[in-house]
Amino acid sequence: MERELTVVGNRMPMLDAAAKAKGTAQFIDDLVLPGMLHGKILRSPLPHAKILHIDTSKAEKLSGVKGVMTGTDIPDRKYGIVPKAKDEYALAKTKVRYIGDEVAAVCAVDPEIAEEALELIKVDYEELPAVFDPMEAIKEGAPLVHADVQKNISASIRKEFGDVEKAFGESDFIFEDTFYSQAVNHAPLEPHGALAQYDPKGELTIWSSTQIPFFLRRNLSTTLLVPESKLRVIKPKVGGGFGQKVDMFAKDFCACWFAMNIGRPVKFIYDREEVFIGTRQRHPVYLSVKTGLNKEGNILAQQFKAYADGGAYNSTAPVMITLMGFFLMIPYKVPNLLHEGYHVYTNKPVGGAMRGHGIPQARFAVERQLDMIAERMDLDPGEIRIRNSIHAGEPHPAKFVINTCGFVDTVKKAAEGIGWAQKRGKLPFGRGVGMAGGSFPSGVSNMSHISSGAVVQLGREGAVNVLTGAADIGQGAETVIGQIVAEELGVLLEDVRVTAADTGITPLDPGTFGSGVTVRAGNAARLAAISVKNKLFEIVSEKLEASVDDLVAEKRKIYVKGSPDKGMTLSDALKAYQYGDHPMPIVGRGSWMAPTTEPTTLLKENGNFAPNYSFMTQAAEVEVDPQTGRVKLLKMAAAHDCGKMINPLLVEGQLEGSVVGGMGQALYEDVIVEKGQVMNPSFLDYGFPTAMEMPEIEAIEVETIDPLGPFGAKEAGEGTQVSPAPAIVNAIYDAIGIDFMEMPVTPEKILKALEEKKK
Amino acid sequence: MRLPKFEYVEPKSIEEACSILSDESSAKILAGGTDLLANMKHRVEVPSVLANIKRISGLDFIRQDNGAIRIGALTPLKRLYKTTLVTEKVPALSSAAASVGSYHHQTMGTLGGNLCQQNRCKYFNQSQWWRSAREPCFKAGGGICHVVNKKEICYSSYCGDMAPILLVMNAKVVLANKGDSREISLQSLFSGDGKTPLDTKKGEILTEIVIPEEALNSFSTYSKFANRESIDFPIVGAAIWSSVQRKEHRVSFTAVDRKPIRARNIESVLKGRDLSEEIVEEVAGLASKEAALVKSSNYAPSYKRRLMEGLLRSTLKEAMRRS
Structure with missing residues (x-):
């Protein structure tokens, strides 16, 4: 760096923190338009059935009802977030595939009447045999969830790196274990909602709690048969997504459809039960891992097989099983890998992207097995991780390009943070420590053609306006982008206004998924800011009689490098710019996409996957009460190499969130399904950990400066979520000597296992 | 989720409230509402009339009268751990109140309402x-x-x-019906039928809880095992009352049967004996035989059995230490 950073790297509250704390931030539920109607969705009470007939006449006659729609009313266009895997209608056309599948929608003058109208819709079903377990669903003769998908396998992958068979032949030790990772729900605090308005010129505007405004626009366009140019998607404040809001949902489609057909604005808000049952969940996955090692404990080969229970529809299916396999190649050096993954339909709630997107399940299996291997080979779990770490600059077996890698440091620092040397294997019965590693891409560069744009405008008064398509869903994307622009232009964060995520105003952006926002949208915004700065510097350099390359912008001043006295205020510089007859405002544009050779070829040949990769280790200390089976997570030490931290406060927020998610998955959460019916679709019955369950969290910095990230940044979002759960389960082993192969590790399972151990 | 339509009334007296219950077959009493309103949103209770008794004076009190502690049915749970008389004389009642749901439930919920709450089931709620x-x-x-x-x-x-905790203290409850009232043991308030868990007569309203003096000077405790440290209903809850002088030890459980149960078999084994490690072990194994455990929640009966045993063991040991 030519100078000290003054905005990037600072602990700064989010730009909208005060508004959210005061309750003035506007979420979908806060938006009210004149004449607005309220919509509700009728869902199937059956797991698998043909729709014979729907009688909506009584509902239509109910006073206050303004519209009723069913699957027969809508165009015959399927949707899905992955273009190749579209298999869903906003409302079911001929059959329903899970309890919760959307059958009809109504809109009325108030939500109560809309709910009442749902009860008046009579649906005749012919019940079909249903299947609830993926291992049953792939058998010959099992009921088909989608008639055209044989064995219910809607997506599969078989990918080999190196020569696995040969490598197993050369291995001194081979271990094979099977695991199960359960279904959990994202449960963002803000339930899913949408509000649509149609204007007589034929323009449709929708405010949606979405993570990807531009994908939503595309899916709405292809299903409503409205050109994208006539569709505007606006993301207001979004109260969390975690991957659950990447898809289009019936509420988006139906709000638009009603608005177009009735001419009044229509709002849908899901209730909590709908969020649990009718949106998305983390895929439950049966996993088996076979690992071959030499005597020194170096991994020679891994064979990985996964059956994901996808529920009734694809959502991100092909992407999920692909990511799961490819990211077995980080953070450990696996010279030979065979990954087989299957996405299987069942008559159950739908799996989708969830913080880590397939990788937490795989990591659970691998990180658990590594600990078991370490025990069997008498190696320290930390040591076996360090020994197998990939390193920056080394040739990678899958040809990933690893420019920076702080993995070994994260293992060491997390171990130090938890007191590994004093505690592992040395604590009294019931207390234990455990760790797990991980790595994550900062967005994907291959596989899809995604790029971000940004526009930065600097006015005469010194105010900076940034237009970005990036979708802030509570993680702080707008703050991070604001900091990057402020840093580059040498202004304060308070000088920057960020306008984001409005397809009618802001440039294209792939939205919030794959942990790519900071690197992708951050780089685009930085380029736009540089473009503005260059224009201004050209004029300032004449005034100061200095070379453009020697100028520095900092804290609303521009000066010659090394001579802070030789300079001028930004205000004077802008005055000079305008009085020099240069047009105002100064506008800069930037577009960024990760360097890539041949996109979408990864399944056929090896190559780089992401612009850069984060690395992390989390170490847990637990206390297990042998009387009740209760596990108390005492402390989590989280070391994360996310490159340069743009805002350490927000990184810590992500780490804290990951610990809650991890302890939820490891100890508390499970979407319990009985014959296709979710038994615990409420905050009370589902039982997330609360503030009372929070452990001490130590967030540990492991900074590397990445050449591709803005100011050296890498991701700090989804990656944080891959290691906490296995770290906790590994710590339980240290505490009571029992290897749990499935989650959640409930008090019930612990008591049972302790009893069996006694026998 | 929204409430169904209902008529809302505010009776001025208990007599009036009792009349409403008698006259309107599907009328319900509204006190704190923490149980009823959630059930109404689920449409498992759809009363035509809600009679809010919170405006009736004289139902919200805690006092000692001839030795016995008398608590008005409308006393908020929170007050049970904010009132010196209770925290000093019946600390176990205070801690039981502090274990209910969340702070909000304790603020809104009443003692009478808590006792009269609906049974729960994973297919019903x-x-x-x-x-x-x-x-x-x-x-x-x-x-x-x-x-x-x-x-x-x-x-x-x-x-x-x-x-x-009230069961092991042999508490009584007062049921008012129009001008009349009767006092019955708390135990006999519960019917044992999940559909209508309260064995009350038409028009009756619980107005008062009475803890007899004899219960006050011995050790008692309520211990709850729940999924989390806040908010949740018990997976299993157990209370004991133990008198060293009388060599009498009473045990009760909640969340294990169609009604809260007194563990009479265990009590008779313990009768006349001093508590010891051996006796605790002897009776711990009997705990689950006291209840008809079924899979009415997402927790397995086998797990509840282990918890009953564990809670009985730990509460009895606490009694040994403390008395």
Whole structure:
């Protein structure tokens, strides 16, 4: 760096923190338009059935009802977030595939009447045999969830790196274990909602709690048969997504459809039960891992097989099983890998992207097995991780390009943070420590053609306006982008206004998924800011009689490098710019996409996957009460190499969130399904950990400066979520000597296992 | 989720409230509402009339009278751990109140309401749409119990936190009916039928809880095991009352049966004996035999059995230490 950073790297509250704390931030539920109607969705009470007939006449006659729609009313266009895997209608056309599948929608003058109208819709079903377990669903003769998908396998992958068979032949030790990772729900605090308005010129505007405004626009366009140019998607404040809001949902489609057909604005808000049952969940996955090692404990080969229970529809299916396999190649050096993954339909709630997107399940299996291997080979779990770490600059077996890698440091620092040397294997019965590693891409560069744009405008008064398509869903994307622009232009964060995520105003952006926002949208915004700065510097350099390359912008001043006295205020510089007859405002544009050779070829040949990769280790200390089976997570030490931290406060927020998610998955959460019916679709019955369950969290910095990230940044979002759960389960082993192969590790399972151990 | 339509009334007296209950067959009493309103949103209770008794004076009190502690039914749970008389004389009642749900439940919820709460079941405490996937169960007006898949009775469980400690103290309750009232043992308030868990007569309203003087000078405690440290109903809750002088030890459980139960068999084994490690071990194994455990929640009966045993062991040991 030519100078000290003054905005990037600072602990700064989010730009909208005060508004959210005061309750003035506007979420979908806060938006009210004149004449607005309220919509509700009728869902199937059956797991698998043909729709014979729907009688909506009584509902239509109910006073206050303004519209009723069913699957027969809508165009015959399927949707899905992955273009190749579209298999869903906003409302079911001929059959329903899970309890919760959307059958009809109504809109009325108030939500109560809309709910009442749902009860008046009579649906005749012919019940079909249903299947609830993926291992049953792939058998010959099992009921088909989608008639055209044989064995219910809607997506599969078989990918080999190196020569696995040969490598197993050369291995001194081979271990094979099977695991199960359960279904959990994202449960963002803000339930899913949408509000649509149609204007007589034929323009449709929708405010949606979405993570990807531009994908939503595309899916709405292809299903409503409205050109994208006539569709505007606006993301207001979004109260969390975690991957659950990447898809289009019936509420988006139906709000638009009603608005177009009735001419009044229509709002849908899901209730909590709908969020649990009718949106998305983390895929439950049966996993088996076979690992071959030499005597020194170096991994020679891994064979990985996964059956994901996808529920009734694809959502991100092909992407999920692909990511799961490819990211077995980080953070450990696996010279030979065979990954087989299957996405299987069942008559159950739908799996989708969830913080880590397939990788937490795989990591659970691998990180658990590594600990078991370490025990069997008498190696320290930390040591076996360090020994197998990939390193920056080394040739990678899958040809990933690893420019920076702080993995070994994260293992060491997390171990130090938890007191590994004093505690592992040395604590009294019931207390234990455990760790797990991980790595994550900062967005994907291959596989899809995604790029971000940004526009930065600097006015005469010194105010900076940034237009970005990036979708802030509570993680702080707008703050991070604001900091990057402020840093580059040498202004304060308070000088920057960020306008984001409005397809009618802001440039294209792939939205919030794959942990790519900071690197992708951050780089685009930085380029736009540089473009503005260059224009201004050209004029300032004449005034100061200095070379453009020697100028520095900092804290609303521009000066010659090394001579802070030789300079001028930004205000004077802008005055000079305008009085020099240069047009105002100064506008800069930037577009960024990760360097890539041949996109979408990864399944056929090896190559780089992401612009850069984060690395992390989390170490847990637990206390297990042998009387009740209760596990108390005492402390989590989280070391994360996310490159340069743009805002350490927000990184810590992500780490804290990951610990809650991890302890939820490891100890508390499970979407319990009985014959296709979710038994615990409420905050009370589902039982997330609360503030009372929070452990001490130590967030540990492991900074590397990445050449591709803005100011050296890498991701700090989804990656944080891959290691906490296995770290906790590994710590339980240290505490009571029992290897749990499935989650959640409930008090019930612990008591049972302790009893069996006694026998 | 929204409330169904209902008529709302504010009776001025208990007599008036009792009349409303007698005259309107599906009228319900509203006190704190923490149980009733959630059930109404789920449409498992759809009263035509809600009679809010919170405006009736004289039902919110805690006092000692001839040795016995008398608590008005409308006393908020929070007050049970904010009132010196209770925290000093019946600390176990205070800690039981502090274990109910969340702070909000303790603020809104009343002692009478907590005792009279509805039974719970994983097939019952669900939305109307959710329940439409199955035949209506007994408790929702149908003719089957999905817990046991039989057409006998409703197997929903009583899950209140306040009943166990009051049961072991041999508490009584006062039921008012128009101008009249009767005092019965708390134990006999509960019917044991999940569908109608309270054995009250038409028009009766619980107005008062009475803790007899004899219960006050011995050790008692309520211990609750729940999924989390806040918010949840007990997976299992256990209370004991132990008198060294009388060599009498009483035990009760909640969330294990269709009503809160007194463990009479265990009590008779303990009768006349001093507590010791050996005796604790002897009776711990008997705990689960006291209850008819069924899968009415997402927790397995085998797990509840282990918890009953564990809670009995730990509470009895606490009694040994403390008395």
